[in-house]
Amino acid sequence: MVLGKFIIKNMKKNKIAIIGLGYVGLPLARLFATKYSVVGFDINTDRISELISGIDSTLEVDNETLQSVLISEDSDSNGLFCTNQLEKINDCNYYIITVPTPVDKNNRPILTPLLKASETVGAVLKKGDIVIYESTVYPGATEEDCVPILEKVSGLKFNEDFYAGYSPERINPGDKEHTVEKILKVTSGSTPEMGLKVDSLYKSVITAGTHLAPTIKVAEASKVIENSQRDINIAFVNELAKIFNLLDINTHDVLEAAGTKWNFLPFKPGLVGGHCIGVDPYYLAQKAQEHGYHPEIILAGRRLNDGMGDYVASEVVKCMIKKDININGSNTLILGITFKENCPDVRNTKAVDVINSLKSYGTNITIYDPWANEEEVMHEYALESLKSLPNEKFDAIVLTVSHNKFKELDFLSLKNKNAIIYDVKNFLSEKVVDGSL
Ligand SMILES: NC(=O)c1ccc[n+]([C@@H]2O[C@H](COP(=O)([O-])OP(=O)(O)OC[C@H]3O[C@@H](n4cnc5c(N)ncnc54)[C@H](O)[C@@H]3O)[C@@H](O)[C@H]2O)c1
Numbered sequence: 001m002v003l004g005k006f007i008i009k010n011m012k013k014n015k016i017a018i019i020g021l022g023y024v025g026l027p028l029a030r031l032f033a034t035k036y037s038v039v040g041f042d043i044n045t046d047r048i049s050e051l052i053s054g055i056d057s058t059l060e061v062d063n064e065t066l067q068s069v070l071i072s073e074d075s076d077s078n079g080l081f082c083t084n085q086l087e088k089i090n091d092c093n094y095y096i097i098t099v100p101t102p103v104d105k106n107n108r109p110i111l112t113p114l115l116k117a118s119e120t121v122g123a124v125l126k127k128g129d130i131v132i133y134e135s136t137v138y139p140g141a142t143e144e145d146c147v148p149i150l151e152k153v154s155g156l157k158f159n160e161d162f163y164a165g166y167s168p169e170r171i172n173p174g175d176k177e178h179t180v181e182k183i184l185k186v187t188s189g190s191t192p193e194m195g196l197k198v199d200s201l202y203k204s205v206i207t208a209g210t211h212l213a214p215t216i217k218v219a220e221a222s223k224v225i226e227n228s229q230r231d232i233n234i235a236f237v238n239e240l241a242k243i244f245n246l247l248d249i250n251t252h253d254v255l256e257a258a259g260t261k262w263n264f265l266p267f268k269p270g271l272v273g274g275h276c277i278g279v280d281p282y283y284l285a286q287k288a289q290e291h292g293y294h295p296e297i298i299l300a301g302r303r304l305n306d307g308m309g310d311y312v313a314s315e316v317v318k319c320m321i322k323k324d325i326n327i328n329g330s331n332t333l334i335l336g337i338t339f340k341e342n343c344p345d346v347r348n349t350k351a352v353d354v355i356n357s358l359k360s361y362g363t364n365i366t367i368y369d370p371w372a373n374e375e376e377v378m379h380e381y382a383l384e385s386l387k388s389l390p391n392e393k394f395d396a397i398v399l400t401v402s403h404n405k406f407k408e409l410d411f412l413s414l415k416n417k418n419a420i421i422y423d424v425k426n427f428l429s430e431k432v433v434d435g436s437l
Contacts, residue, residue: 013076014201017041017092019117021051021082023058023345024134024169025098027180030061031205033069033080039089040082041120051082057373059344060173086120094201095121095131097146098169102275102348107282107302109138111145118146122153125162130189132165132198136280138287139221142166143190164190165198166216168223173274174343184208188219227280228298233267234277235301238308241269241437245315251437252426269437270425271312271350271400272305273339278348309353312424312437316354316398317361319420319435325395328362333394333414336401337369337377337385341425344371351400352381354424358398366390370405395419402427 014036018029021042029040042048050057054067071079074088081088089095099113114135121131131150133142147158156162167187171180185206189195199212213219241251251269258264272278281302285295320327339349355365367377367385377385389409393416399406402425411421411432420434 013037014094015039015076015092016094016096017089017121019089019095019097019120020099020113020135021047022098022100023060023173024171025096026051026056026058026066027060027171028096028098028134028169029080030066030069031180033078035078035205037076037078038069038080039074039092040080041086041089042082042084045084048082048084057344058173060171086123089121090124092124093126093129095125095129096134096167097121097131098134100275101135101137101279101283103279103282109283109286111137111141114141114146115149118149119153122150125150125154125156127156127161130163130165130194130197132167132201134167134169136168136223136227136276136283137220138224138283139217140287141220141283142216147190159190163194163197164216165194166219167198167202168219168226170223170226173345174340181205181207185210186213186219186222187211188213188216190216221284224280224284227277228284228301230267231272231277231281231305232297232301233265234270234272235304237267237269238304238437242311268426269308271308271354273348273350274345275339275347278302278305278350306350306353308437309350310357312354312398312400312422313357313361315435315437316358316396316420316422319422320363320396323418323420323434325418325420330363330395331392331416332358332363332365332396332398334358334365334367335369335397335399335406335409336403337367337372337381337383338401338403341402342371342404344373346372346376346380352383354398354400355383363396366392366394369401369403371403389414393419397421399423399425399427401425 016032016036017039018025019041021040029038032038054063056066069080071081074081097117099117102110104110142164147164151158170183172178185202187199187202187210189198195212199210203210244251259266281298285298288295334355337351338346368389369385370387372385374385377383395416421432423433423436426436
């Protein structure tokens with residue numbers, strides 16, 4: 001009899017709730033929906049409405065692919081049902097949390113969305129359920145910050161009644177090649193048995209395979225150091241760019257030459273924006289500081305990268321002065337305001353640092369970005385961004401983001417006599433530019 005019950009319980013179909021349907025949550029929900037019954041839950045009603053109508057404004061999932069998995073009613077059949085109603089995630093047995101983990105103005109981690117999402121899941125948690133976190137955090141956040149909330153709200157006991165897992169996301173927004181199923185995924189669970197369970201869940205959809213980490217803290221730490229490593233490496237080449245500019249040596253020529261050695265890492269100088277590489281190192285730094293260690297390299301890298309906007313602006317101004325352009329009252333065209341190329345994401349974009357710094361020198365700014373949502377830019381930064389080029393000429397053109405569309409621009413028609421072009425990304429032909437990082 002007991003055995004019969006056990007078999008029936010284990011035969012119950014997995015039903016997955018994804019909490020937070022943004023850049024990370026939606027592609028994951030779409031992928032799981034090809035094999036499981038998935039309920040996508042988000043507190044943003046506008047986001048739910050657009051998804052229900054088959055549109056993803058983040059452009060991570062194309063409309064046809066999204067529509068192919070959408071189901072209009074909550075059911076146990078495979079597919080994705082999107083909702084903002086808590087009761088619709090009641091009968092799930094896996095809860096995967098993919099909410100934002102930003103920092104405040106003092107660069108301290110903001111765990112509020114993660115803790116709120118844990119409250120949400122705590123309210124529907126049942127015996128046997130597994131809660132998997134995907135948001136990028138510092139080691140310890142899942143078990144020390146989130147699990148106590150799950151326990152408190154649900155009244156259930158961790159690792160007896162319910163379990164946890166952590167599987168960091170590695171997607172790269174705008175990258176149509178490395179999509180979620182094609183990136184090997186690190187998995188972990190709160191007990192060895194749960195580790196295997198979480199791992200096999202992901203293995204069933206991630207074609208690139210999985211790596212089962214021994215503990216949740218290991219998996220959490222692995223993600224935060226991936227992004228910290230990139231940040232530090234970019235800071236190093238940014239520092240090189242500053243040195244080589246002083247020495248009048250082309251940084252990219254140096255990197256190309258050094259890159260011919262098999263173990264030289266191919267990083268390029270640039271602005272480090274977005275909500276991952278420029279943010280995650282602060283999570284690790286915070287945890288280190290809580291334990292009495294003041295990270296030196298991690299924070300030096302952050303400081304250097306955060307100062308690049310001002311540096312670029314000062315270099316642009318120097319180029320303009322060399323060509324006798326009167327800075328005060330001049331007109332500057334900024335090409336790109338998103339945080340990276342070929343992607344509409346404007347969160348924590350460092351192009352804004354370049355713009356604000358240039359404005360402080362007295363130049364008038366026009367921003368052209370065919371990818372950015374004008375309202376979002378206005379809302380986030382109180383800046384006007386144009387989706388089509390104005391019929392004007394400029395004294396300076398600064399390429400801050402290497403959107404493919406910028407390759408097609410007729411720069412001559414945009415330039416006033418003597419105007420300069422500064423290329424932050426080393427994206428344009430050397431023949432047309434006056435300066436680059
Ligand atoms: N975007 C990336 O490139 C990327 C890559 C790897 C990891 N990550 C990490 O993944 C996490 C999510 O990032 P994202 O870019 O998808 O964020 P996002 O802002 O695009 O999406 C988060 C979604 O969560 C929703 N949300 C917020 N609080 C909620 C709550 N309490 N309940 C339900 N929904 C809620 C928001 O409305 C939003 O739709 C972050 O920790 C981020 O660092 C992001």
